[in-house]
Amino acid sequence: MEQAPTQTPPDGIFLLVVDRRGREHALPPIDGWHVMEVIREWGIGLKASCGGACACAGCHVYADQPWAERLRPPTTEEEDRLDETFGAERPSRLCCQMLMSSEISGLRVHLVPGSEAE
Numbered sequence: 001m002e003q004a005p006t007q008t009p010p011d012g013i014f015l016l017v018v019d020r021r022g023r024e025h026a027l028p029p030i031d032g033w034h035v036m037e038v039i040r041e042w043g044i045g046l047k048a049s050c051g052g053a054c055a056c057a058g059c060h061v062y063a064d065q066p067w068a069e070r071l072r073p074p075t076t077e078e079e080d081r082l083d084e085t086f087g088a089e090r091p092s093r094l095c096c097q098m099l100m101s102s103e104i105s106g107l108r109v110h111l112v113p114g115s116e117a118e
Contacts, residue, residue: 013105019044020111031102035061035095035109045117052096054078057085059095061109071098087112
């Protein structure tokens with residue numbers, strides 16, 4: 001597996017992920033992939049025990065403003081999972097519920113403590 005890039009790609013869509021050590025990774029995703037899938041594909045440790053079924057909240061992230069307003073609103077199911085999650089605050093999201101697209105290219109998310117892969 002390739003190492004996660006740290007510089008913003010010159011073209012195409014990209015996702016910015018700030019890991020738990022404060023390092024920012026500029027990840028080139030595949031359009032239509034969930035943010036969780038992109039993070040895991042690039043080898044950045046993320047619990048996501050349920051594999052994206054919105055059942056565990058292991059992929060809890062904080063989305064930077066103003067991205068929080070540009071994303072689709074969370075579903076009731078996602079809000080229920082976040083209500084059960086330690087450290088959930090605005091703008092908490094489950095990255096298994098966020099689809100990458102050109103409309104949100106440049107989205108910046110921060111991995112939340114406790115979401116480390118075991």
